[in-house]
Amino acid sequence: MSMVWRSLRNLLRSPQRTTLMVALLAVSIGLALIMFTVHGATANQLGSIGTEIGTEITIRSAGSYGTMGGGEPLAQEDVDKLSSIDHVDSVQVSVQTQYSGDSLESAVDAGSLGGRGPMGGSSSGSFTMPITVMGFSAANESPTLMNGTTMEIVEGSYFTSDDADVMVVGQDLADKNSLSVGSTVDIEGTSVTVIGIYDSGTSFGNNMLIMPVDTVESLFDIDGVTSVTVVVDDIDNVDAVASDIREIFPEDVADVTTAEDMYARINDSVTNAGSTSTIGMIVAFSVAAIVVLFSVVLMMRQRVKEIGILKAIGASNRQIGFQFSLETLAVSLVGAIIGAIITYPLAQKVANMLAGGESTGMGGGPGGDMFSRVGGTVAGLDVAVSPMVFLYALAIAAALAILASVLPTWYIARVRPAEVLRNE
Amino acid sequence: MNSNNEAIVTVEAVAKHFKSGDTLVRAVDGVSVKLPKGKLIAIKGASGSGKTTLLNMIGALDKPSEGTIVVDGTRVSEMHGGEEVSYRRKKVGFVFQSYSLIPNLTALENVMLPMEITGVEPNGRKDRARLLLQRVRIDDGQQARRPTRLSGGEQQRVAIARALANDPPIILADEPTGNLDSKTSKRIVELLYSLTQEGKTVIVATHSADIAARADMVLEMTDGKVTDTSSFERPKR
Numbered sequence: 001m002s003m004v005w006r007s008l009r010n011l012l013r014s015p016q017r018t019t020l021m022v023a024l025l026a027v028s029i030g031l032a033l034i035m036f037t038v039h040g041a042t043a044n045q046l047g048s049i050g051t052e053i054g055t056e057i058t059i060r061s062a063g064s065y066g067t068m069g070g071g072e073p074l075a076q077e078d079v080d081k082l083s084s085i086d087h088v089d090s091v092q093v094s095v096q097t098q099y100s101g102d103s104l105e106s107a108v109d110a111g112s113l114g115g116r117g118p119m120g121g122s123s124s125g126s127f128t129m130p131i132t133v134m135g136f137s138a139a140n141e142s143p144t145l146m147n148g149t150t151m152e153i154v155e156g157s158y159f160t161s162d163d164a165d166v167m168v169v170g171q172d173l174a175d176k177n178s179l180s181v182g183s184t185v186d187i188e189g190t191s192v193t194v195i196g197i198y199d200s201g202t203s204f205g206n207n208m209l210i211m212p213v214d215t216v217e218s219l220f221d222i223d224g225v226t227s228v229t230v231v232v233d234d235i236d237n238v239d240a241v242a243s244d245i246r247e248i249f250p251e252d253v254a255d256v257t258t259a260e261d262m263y264a265r266i267n268d269s270v271t272n273a274g275s276t277s278t279i280g281m282i283v284a285f286s287v288a289a290i291v292v293l294f295s296v297v298l299m300m301r302q303r304v305k306e307i308g309i310l311k312a313i314g315a316s317n318r319q320i321g322f323q324f325s326l327e328t329l330a331v332s333l334v335g336a337i338i339g340a341i342i343t344y345p346l347a348q349k350v351a352n353m354l355a356g357g358e359s360t361g362m363g364g365g366p367g368g369d370m371f372s373r374v375g376g377t378v379a380g381l382d383v384a385v386s387p388m389v390f391l392y393a394l395a396i397a398a399a400l401a402i403l404a405s406v407l408p409t410w411y412i413a414r415v416r417p418a419e420v421l422r423n424e
Numbered sequence: 425m426n427s428n429n430e431a432i433v434t435v436e437a438v439a440k441h442f443k444s445g446d447t448l449v450r451a452v453d454g455v456s457v458k459l460p461k462g463k464l465i466a467i468k469g470a471s472g473s474g475k476t477t478l479l480n481m482i483g484a485l486d487k488p489s490e491g492t493i494v495v496d497g498t499r500v501s502e503m504h505g506g507e508e509v510s511y512r513r514k515k516v517g518f519v520f521q522s523y524s525l526i527p528n529l530t531a532l533e534n535v536m537l538p539m540e541i542t543g544v545e546p547n548g549r550k551d552r553a554r555l556l557l558q559r560v561r562i563d564d565g566q567q568a569r570r571p572t573r574l575s576g577g578e579q580q581r582v583a584i585a586r587a588l589a590n591d592p593p594i595i596l597a598d599e600p601t602g603n604l605d606s607k608t609s610k611r612i613v614e615l616l617y618s619l620t621q622e623g624k625t626v627i628v629a630t631h632s633a634d635i636a637a638r639a640d641m642v643l644e645m646t647d648g649k650v651t652d653t654s655s656f657e658r659p660k661r
Contacts, residue, residue, distance in 0.1 A: 316509045
């Protein structure tokens, strides 16, 4: 009959009380673990938002949005000034237009959706989808396409800064027009050579022509660029850089969009989820601590005579305290393990509830990649419950047992056996 | 007190005061007495006379407000913490009126408990516990029962076996027959007396005339004071 065995048997003296204690602890520890897991996920998500989108500033011609809207191209000499602004890491320019000539046939059928906008306003039904042409600098080897996707070269190569009158063609468009690397196409009277074929994973993204900026400007007679993405060295400097950019590009010339507004909105949502989970975690842990402390007090008051007997037969305060601590630890451990198990099915649901499953509903257009990514960030607050949660559960159980052991130590030292045994 | 009646307990000018509201209660008031080794000593007195308090102070369950108590060469009245624990393990065994057995342990486990506390190895404590329980006539079937499934007399015998577990020289019994019928009481008294034949000193706080009649020494207490001390020479069995 060891002390451990005796402690475990003591828990069975009152199965209902023990069951109630375990249930309350399982719920509160489970909740604490869920909140802890959600808290970790939101922290990761915030880091991810900050890293991915927080430092980008998009400049678009005023009134334009991708190939839609109007406005004038941004002047190249103004664009050139951007690199000299303090804290600017890189400047990526792009120009977007549409090709509606006869040399290529769109890989996307207009379908019933194609006639919605002004571009497809024809009621005759003869409308064909234009092909989007995007111009990027050669340095931008993995540009984000208009619909927010990125491209992967599947044949040939991307252009270099020495290339002119070349293009990389979307796979669907290449298939539709039987193009391969080395093919030439007459675009606006110039023979343009296909040097690569890419896949973006979407039909819309694979229906584009990607060319050097200079080639697009030359072929389509565009003086300047339509979109610029400026990457700032630190999120804290975004405001200052945006302010400098607005001096170069006034409101009537360009729309300067920082990630900040979007970031703030997303940040608020995720931060709120994080804060709620932090508060929830503290409350849940406190409830667990109160449950344990209350139970220990109840247990000790009910067993004060036993403490007196143990003292009378020679048990030290430490031995008696250890026995009660073992009982508390056993209950806490069982509660913690059950709590950890319920974390698995519930953590993602709680995360969705706290984050509100919000989506920005934005995407596409120049700079749309930023919004697309942000939208996905909140909608996909991904809570991965790792097996480590069991270790955390054990840590919580141990912490509760240590916390609760303070009380027996204090209480036992004050029990006077002569008194409790006299009053029995 | 001659050499055969060598004192194992010496109580000198011991007092125990309690505060009850504004009143100072003198539970034990200037008691001086020497208790001989290997004898059955009865402390008699009405309720509130101070006999249990005196017993508790001898057993280091309570501290005197004044005076000194020396037990088997140990100054009990000046002990603290670990010394008290060690003293309770080695020098004294307690028997209480309402048996005070741990309810969720079997009779055997209750007797093993003091030995577990002192660190006796498991097989050793089990063997000794069985021996002690047989000594107090608790059979194997009764040994496996929990206290609630034993009669009052059986429980008290288990409590006596528990008090003997660590082989202390002194057994302190507080009203050991208080909850028992007269027939069972007599058996318990005989059992306690038999312990003195093995060299134990048994000090009993009691109302019982049976115990007083069997005792080698009787202290009469009234209002915290020893008002009479009688010693008897009994033939050895």
